[in-house]
Amino acid sequence: MSQLFGIGDIVRVIDAHPPGHRRTPYYCRGKIGKIERVCGEHRNPEELAYGFDGKPLRRLYRVRFNQSDIWGHYDGPSEDTIDVDIYEHWLRSAE
Amino acid sequence: MMNETEKHEHDHGHSHGDLDADAHALEHIHDHDRQFQPDLEDTPPTRYELMVYAIRELLIEKGHVTQEEITKARNTLESWQPSRGAEIVARAWTDPDFKTRLLADGNEAMADFGVDAGGAKLTVLENTDEVQNVVVCTLCSCYPRAVLGLPPDWYRSKAYRARVVVEPRKVLKEFGTDIPDEVTVRVHDSLADLRYLVIPKRPAGTEDWTQEQLAAIVTRDSMVGVTNPKAL
Amino acid sequence: MGPKFTSASEPGRGYHDIGGLDYGEVDPTTTEVAPWEKLSIAISNSMGGQGRKVINTDMGRRAREGMGEEMYNELAYFERTTESMKITLVEQGLFTEEELEERMQDIAKRISEVRGL
Numbered sequence: 001m002s003q004l005f006g007i008g009d010i011v012r013v014i015d016a017h018p019p020g021h022r023r024t025p026y027y028c029r030g031k032i033g034k035i036e037r038v039c040g041e042h043r044n045p046e047e048l049a050y051g052f053d054g055k056p057l058r059r060l061y062r063v064r065f066n067q068s069d070i071w072g073h074y075d076g077p078s079e080d081t082i083d084v085d086i087y088e089h090w091l092r093s094a095e
Numbered sequence: 096m097m098n099e100t101e102k103h104e105h106d107h108g109h110s111h112g113d114l115d116a117d118a119h120a121l122e123h124i125h126d127h128d129r130q131f132q133p134d135l136e137d138t139p140p141t142r143y144e145l146m147v148y149a150i151r152e153l154l155i156e157k158g159h160v161t162q163e164e165i166t167k168a169r170n171t172l173e174s175w176q177p178s179r180g181a182e183i184v185a186r187a188w189t190d191p192d193f194k195t196r197l198l199a200d201g202n203e204a205m206a207d208f209g210v211d212a213g214g215a216k217l218t219v220l221e222n223t224d225e226v227q228n229v230v231v232c233t234l235c236s237c238y239p240r241a242v243l244g245l246p247p248d249w250y251r252s253k254a255y256r257a258r259v260v261v262e263p264r265k266v267l268k269e270f271g272t273d274i275p276d277e278v279t280v281r282v283h284d285s286l287a288d289l290r291y292l293v294i295p296k297r298p299a300g301t302e303d304w305t306q307e308q309l310a311a312i313v314t315r316d317s318m319v320g321v322t323n324p325k326a327l
Numbered sequence: 328m329g330p331k332f333t334s335a336s337e338p339g340r341g342y343h344d345i346g347g348l349d350y351g352e353v354d355p356t357t358t359e360v361a362p363w364e365k366l367s368i369a370i371s372n373s374m375g376g377q378g379r380k381v382i383n384t385d386m387g388r389r390a391r392e393g394m395g396e397e398m399y400n401e402l403a404y405f406e407r408t409t410e411s412m413k414i415t416l417v418e419q420g421l422f423t424e425e426e427l428e429e430r431m432q433d434i435a436k437r438i439s440e441v442r443g444l
Contacts, residue, residue, distance in 0.1 A: 017339025
């Protein structure tokens with residue numbers, strides 16, 4: 001279950017739409033990006049929202065996506081990116 | 096809504112019995128300026144304004160919080176201003192070691208300025224000749240309040256939250272900011288415990304400026320990344 | 328207003344999850360935050376403070392995401408945050424909706440008495 005990624009790893013955001021409080025935005029679900037930064041471990045907001053203690057802690061990552069991979073018709077240079085804070089349990093390896 | 100000249104700045108340290116300090120302030124203004132402000136205080140408070148006063152009273156009465164704690168939180172909120180962020184940027188522009196520390200660990204470096212961001216992990220991004228960073232929170236309006244104060248209307252707006260992720264260059268143009276294609280635009284969607292502060296590019300022509308002069312041109316908007324400071 | 332650059336129907340997208348949707352130009356006008364709005368934030372911050380944890384940021388977010396699309400779109404920003412704080416406090420059993428409404432009417436009466444309205 002624990003997804004241990006390193007900077008540069010290619011990852012895919014799981015393509016699921018579970019109901020309830022989620023902090024992974026719709027636009028990046030199912031998309032492929034690269035780990036830009038490992039951001040420590042935090043209590044899970046999806047559980048804090050319901051009064052649980054949010055443990056065990058979840059690893060947080062910054063995932064960098066090419067804008068052209070997220071949007072069908074991105075109007076800008078191919079180098080433009082979007083970085084999103086995503087928790088480990090939303091990510092799978094896409095290597 | 097009161098403007099700056101009408102605001103009656105109360106010392107938040109004393110309690111006012113039934114009415115909130117601010118409601119009491121409203122009454123003062125009404126008494127002193129009655130003849131000049133005929134309509135201002137004749138509109139009753141809105142539903143949500145009443146709700147805030149009612150929540151406050153009920154929470155205090157039931158022992159869930161004290162007025163002192165609320166006052167303290169209010170004072171902390173008041174201390175959160177974009178001038179703090181501007182000071183930090185000005186120092187980063189003039190002190191390379193500080194900038195290095197800032198980029199490595201925002202909380203640690205900003206402690207120099209007495210900044211306590213609570214549980215937020217202040218993450219600093221640097222604009223360069225190659226990169227323009229711009230920050231948003233698409234799901235709500237997360238914002239580095241400890242160094243920028245409360246977010247402006249536009250940051251919290253649906254238009255900004257929805258569009259800056261998909262057409263950042265167009266949105267920046269609406270702010271009067273033209274980013275050439277040679278500069279990469281990086282959008283940052285702030286959705287967890289990280290809070291982002293942008294160090295904008297230092298404009299040319301400011302080489303001899305003091306930190307105070309530099310801080311004066313670092314606008315709040317430039318620390319979100321939608322505008323770039325100009326040497327006025 | 329609809330999704331931009333993606334397929335027409337998007338099941339599973341919460342009404343708050345608007346990244347990429349099509350809205351108009353960003354209005355740069357800023358308004359000053361009213362004292363009652365700052366008080367709302369201060370109450371929320373003091374209730375989430377150390378040792379208390381009665382309400383936390385994510386509970387507030389969940390309340391916002393659950394208040395219904397109509398309310399979410401109709402309320403102004405600080406009204407929304409106040410409403411979500413209220414929802415959370417009522418859910419936690421700190422007071423009831425009835426108590427709150429009663430107290431709001433009481434305060435409205437007190438204010439109008441002071442103002443001689």
